Amino acid sequence: xxxxxxxxxxxxxxxxxxxxxxxxxxxxxxxxxxxxxxxxxxxxxxxxxxxxxxxxxxxxxxxxxxxxxxxxxxxxxxxxxxxxxxxxxxxxxxxxxxxxxxxxxxxxxxxxxxxxxxxxxxxxxxxxxxxxxxxxxxxxxxxxx
Amino acid sequence: xxxxxxxxxxxxxxxxxxxxxxxxxxxxxxxxxxxxxxxxxxxxxxxxxxxxxxxxxxxxxxxxxxxxxxxxxxxxxxxxxxxxxxxxxxxxxxxxxxxxxxxxxxxxxxxxxxxxxxxxxxxxxxxxxxxxxxxxxxxxxxxxxxxxxxxxxxxxxxxxxxxxxxxxxxxxxxxxxxxxxxxxxxxxxxxxxxxxxxxxxxxxxxxxxxxxxxxxxxxxxxxxxxxxxxxxxxxxxxxxxxxxxxxxxxxxxxxxxxxxxxxxxxxxxxxxxxxxxxxxxxxxxxxxxxxxxxxxxxxxxxxxxxxxxxxxxxxxxxxxxxxxxxxxxxxxxxxxxxxxxxxxxxxxxxxxxxxxxxxxxxxxxxxxxxxxxxxxxxxxxxxxxxxxxxxxxxxxxxxxxxxxxxxxxxxxxxxxxxxxxxxxxxxxxxxxxxxxxxxxxxxxxxxxxxxxxxxxxxxxxxxxxxxxxxxxxxxxxxxxxxxxxxxxxxxxxxxxxxxxxxxxxxxxxxxxxxxxxxxxxxxxxxxxxxxxxx
Numbered sequence: 001x002x003x004x005x006x007x008x009x010x011x012x013x014x015x016x017x018x019x020x021x022x023x024x025x026x027x028x029x030x031x032x033x034x035x036x037x038x039x040x041x042x043x044x045x046x047x048x049x050x051x052x053x054x055x056x057x058x059x060x061x062x063x064x065x066x067x068x069x070x071x072x073x074x075x076x077x078x079x080x081x082x083x084x085x086x087x088x089x090x091x092x093x094x095x096x097x098x099x100x101x102x103x104x105x106x107x108x109x110x111x112x113x114x115x116x117x118x119x120x121x122x123x124x125x126x127x128x129x130x131x132x133x134x135x136x137x138x139x140x141x142x143x144x145x
Numbered sequence: 146x147x148x149x150x151x152x153x154x155x156x157x158x159x160x161x162x163x164x165x166x167x168x169x170x171x172x173x174x175x176x177x178x179x180x181x182x183x184x185x186x187x188x189x190x191x192x193x194x195x196x197x198x199x200x201x202x203x204x205x206x207x208x209x210x211x212x213x214x215x216x217x218x219x220x221x222x223x224x225x226x227x228x229x230x231x232x233x234x235x236x237x238x239x240x241x242x243x244x245x246x247x248x249x250x251x252x253x254x255x256x257x258x259x260x261x262x263x264x265x266x267x268x269x270x271x272x273x274x275x276x277x278x279x280x281x282x283x284x285x286x287x288x289x290x291x292x293x294x295x296x297x298x299x300x301x302x303x304x305x306x307x308x309x310x311x312x313x314x315x316x317x318x319x320x321x322x323x324x325x326x327x328x329x330x331x332x333x334x335x336x337x338x339x340x341x342x343x344x345x346x347x348x349x350x351x352x353x354x355x356x357x358x359x360x361x362x363x364x365x366x367x368x369x370x371x372x373x374x375x376x377x378x379x380x381x382x383x384x385x386x387x388x389x390x391x392x393x394x395x396x397x398x399x400x401x402x403x404x405x406x407x408x409x410x411x412x413x414x415x416x417x418x419x420x421x422x423x424x425x426x427x428x429x430x431x432x433x434x435x436x437x438x439x440x441x442x443x444x445x446x447x448x449x450x451x452x453x454x455x456x457x458x459x460x461x462x463x464x465x466x467x468x469x470x471x472x473x474x475x476x477x478x479x480x481x482x483x484x485x486x487x488x489x490x491x492x493x494x495x496x497x498x499x500x501x502x503x504x505x506x507x508x509x510x511x512x513x514x515x516x517x518x519x520x521x522x523x524x525x526x527x528x529x530x531x532x533x534x535x536x537x538x539x540x541x542x543x544x545x546x547x548x549x550x551x552x553x554x555x556x557x558x559x560x561x562x563x564x565x566x567x568x569x570x571x572x573x574x575x576x577x578x579x580x581x582x583x584x585x586x587x588x589x590x591x592x593x594x595x596x597x598x599x600x601x602x603x604x605x606x607x608x609x610x611x612x613x614x615x616x617x618x619x620x621x622x623x624x625x626x627x628x629x630x631x632x633x634x635x636x637x638x639x640x641x642x643x644x645x646x647x648x649x650x651x652x653x654x655x656x657x658x659x660x661x662x663x664x665x666x667x668x669x670x671x672x673x674x675x676x677x678x679x
Contacts, residue, residue, distance in 0.1 A: 045215065048212055071526075072528055072529065092215070102197075102198060102200065108515075113477065117476045117536050121476045125525070128525040131526055135526070
């Protein structure tokens with residue numbers, strides 16, 4: 001009985017952590033409101049898919065969920081130096097879940113014809129690359145990767 | 146002992162065509178197949194955009210009930226598998242054991258085989274290409290007509306690529322409507338046509354095994370852009386259409402759940418040893434004649450198990466290059482609801498201008514496989530990547546280039562005993578020599594330069610791991626003189642009396658083009674010759 005209680009508590013704590021992680025990731029990807037169903041699907045996906053993090057990845061995840069302003073840099077840095085990092089994999093899962101959710105699908109579809117889209121295209125790509133380079137330096141200097 | 150006139154092994158494109166020819170002429174045919182089934186819906190669906198905006202259950206549709214689309218690919222050469230097509234490769238690692246460092250072929254145990262995922266490109270081989278393959282020109286040209294009539298092909302009859310696509314050998318339906326970006330790209334080509342012709346490049350509409358008009362209970366294509374997930378109204382030809390038709394007419398006996406291990410001949414009867422894929426029970430089936438349609442590697446396995454002598458066979462495979470590119474005038478343009486993920490344009494590079502050494506590229510728009518698959522490969526953070534992709538996807542084209550292939554020394558398959566379920570493993574080796582490598586690089590450069598002239602920014606040239614073209618041939622080459630592990634011009638396996646091969650095993654060359662229509666034509670031709678020579 002004691003063992004079962006303990007196991008339930010651990011499971012509950014894990015679920016809470018993953019739901020919090022889901023909120024941080026969804027906000028980072030541009031969601032204004034986060035639906036409970038998205039949080040639940042994220043929890044299910046992480047439980048179903050091989051997305052366990054190692055100790056180093058868990059420590060980094062704790063930092064970025066606490067200081068979410070670091071996320072674009074860390075994510076971009078990992079995209080340059082370690083594409084198979086556990087955090088990148090989890091972010092991709094959230095990306096795919098939002099893309100296939102009616103509430104957020106619009107954020108992934110192209111809207112009206114944009115006259116200066118080509119400038120925005122190169123600008124956005126350039127800014128993202130710079131964030132990645134800054135993140136890669138951060139990860140290397142602080143030995144977080 | 147039940148004795149069929151013919152046993153056909155395999156239900157893919159070649160098996161379906163051989164069966165239709167034989168059943169249509171009143172022969173008793175038993176088709177034996179592993180026959181793993183999937184759930185590709187043929188019912189009407191919303192178009193891609195409506196589905197994305199309104200379907201509450203789209204996540205299950207696009208990602209799978211157990212998030213299958215988010216798992217690591219099961220095979221290095223099938224990176225973009227959708228959940229609906231996962232059955233195509235089910236259990237192959239268990240029953241078709243393979244080992245290699247450099248050649249990773251794709252095989253199938255599915256009902257309908259790899260035909261379930263065929264890109265529908267239907268291209269005839271030119272007379273010169275047929276000669277290089279050791280195939281009879283007139284008979285193949287006649288066979289193309291029959292097959293085209295059966296499966297329904299759409300395309301253009303009078304553009305620059307028509308001669309490479311089908312050479313007007315058979316009547317075809319009008320081509321599919323182009324997506325806006327492809328239409329613009331094609332218009333650009335038309336303006337610079339002379340420059341391209343001088344370089345040996347022709348661009349036109351692809352010929353596809355896709356209906357643009359209703360026939361035989363099959364519906365015209367609906368432009369809903371769910372081509373990787375469904376087959377609405379059976380507008381795309383798949384082998385299951387033929388096999389269901391023959392079964393429903395009561396003229397084909399179909400037995401599924403059996404993997405064919407080997408054959409043996411005794412007193413003019415062929416005995417086939419089969420392994421149940423469910424219970425591992427062994428059973429024997431008997432026929433007067435056996436037709437092997439298990440795909441080049443599947444057929445070769447069966448032949449190597451059945452006949453003693455050679456432990457190593459040659460193999461040929463087209464090299465394949467992906468070229469993702471951004472069509473700059475379409476960056477940030479809005480997507481329309483009606484759209485197609487099937488090949489939009491067909492490009493042909495013919496360096497000698499004689500249709501003998503052509504390397505073909507199919508040009509696709511990217512959309513319905515969703516942005517997350519591209520995001521996975523991009524060196525950007527996900528938040529900015531999402532905004533970047535919003536602008537990029539409408540302008541994203543992917544060209545897939547097939548390079549022609551001939552025999553090269555050392556490229557072989559070998560069956561060795563192992564502890565696998567079938568008791569053996571196929572060892573494969575495939576490398577390119579310098580000359581071949583140089584030709585492939587040269588073709589890639591030519592295409593890259595052509596796309597730049599059309600205002601495309603080529604992002605990458607990615608050559609798949611060998612085997613990625615899913616075109617394999619030449620393991621049992623055609624020969625006019627009787628030699629072991631060769632086949633005669635009428636498809637008979639030398640060293641046997643009643644065993645025939647109706648897939649690509651005999652082809653001694655692989656043109657840099659879509660192969661499936663030629664395989665189907667060859668299967669029909671072999672079955673017709675069998676009927677004539679009975």
